[in-house]
Amino acid sequence: MKHSKLLATAFGVAVAGAISFGAQAEEMAAFEIVDGTIPQSLTGTPGDPANGRKIAINRKKGNCLACHVMPIPEEQFHGETGPALDGVGGYSTEAELRMRMVDAKVINEDTMMPSFYKTGQHMVLKSFEGKTILSAQEVEDVVAYLLTLK
Numbered sequence: 001m002k003h004s005k006l007l008a009t010a011f012g013v014a015v016a017g018a019i020s021f022g023a024q025a026e027e028m029a030a031f032e033i034v035d036g037t038i039p040q041s042l043t044g045t046p047g048d049p050a051n052g053r054k055i056a057i058n059r060k061k062g063n064c065l066a067c068h069v070m071p072i073p074e075e076q077f078h079g080e081t082g083p084a085l086d087g088v089g090g091y092s093t094e095a096e097l098r099m100r101m102v103d104a105k106v107i108n109e110d111t112m113m114p115s116f117y118k119t120g121q122h123m124v125l126k127s128f129e130g131k132t133i134l135s136a137q138e139v140e141d142v143v144a145y146l147l148t149l150k
């Protein structure tokens with residue numbers, strides 16, 4: 001009993017430590033691009049679609065609404081630089097969506113869409129130097145959310 005409580009405490013500390021460490025300060029996850037897609041999860045932890053939706057709205061994170069119409073009626077402004085994303089989960093695979101999120105420029109080098117999991121981009125804020133816009137798990141969360149848009 002005592003032993004398992006100790007284990008639980010140690011686990012709790014590890015989890016809290018991972019969170020306070022800061023999403024963008026983590027080491028880059030290794031990933032493999034296969035035919036212009038990323039089949040494997042960046043983290044091995046299933047994405048959380050509800051959190052992905054929040055990231056899509058958040059102007060300091062995904063800010064997807066700046067360029068895409070999405071089925072998020074509580075937000076008024078939706079840009080139209082990119083295509084509407086309603087239905088995108090129906091005609092895209094998870095591997096395709098993950099590639100688009102990690103680095104849309106692999107799919108189209110002239111795209112306006114930011115590469116959300118890439119360092120060393122042009123015109124980034126100083127505070128983003130050497131960091132990615134989203135963490136690996138945030139990418140997984142957004143992919144999980146996009147897959148719900150059928």
Ligand code: HEC
Pocket residue numbers: 055056061062063064065066067068081082083085088092097100104107108110111112113114116142146
């Ligand atoms: C600065 C504008 C911009 C932002 C911000 C942006 N995108 Fe895009 N996105 C585009 C454009 C433009 C395209 C069209 C394809 C291209 O340019 O290659 C696109 C294409 C896509 C596609 C493919 C759509 C299809 O029909 O296959 C998906 C999925 C997507 N974006 C998701 C997102 C998500 C999710 C976010 C937020 C995390 C986001 N985008 C943020 C501009 C943007």
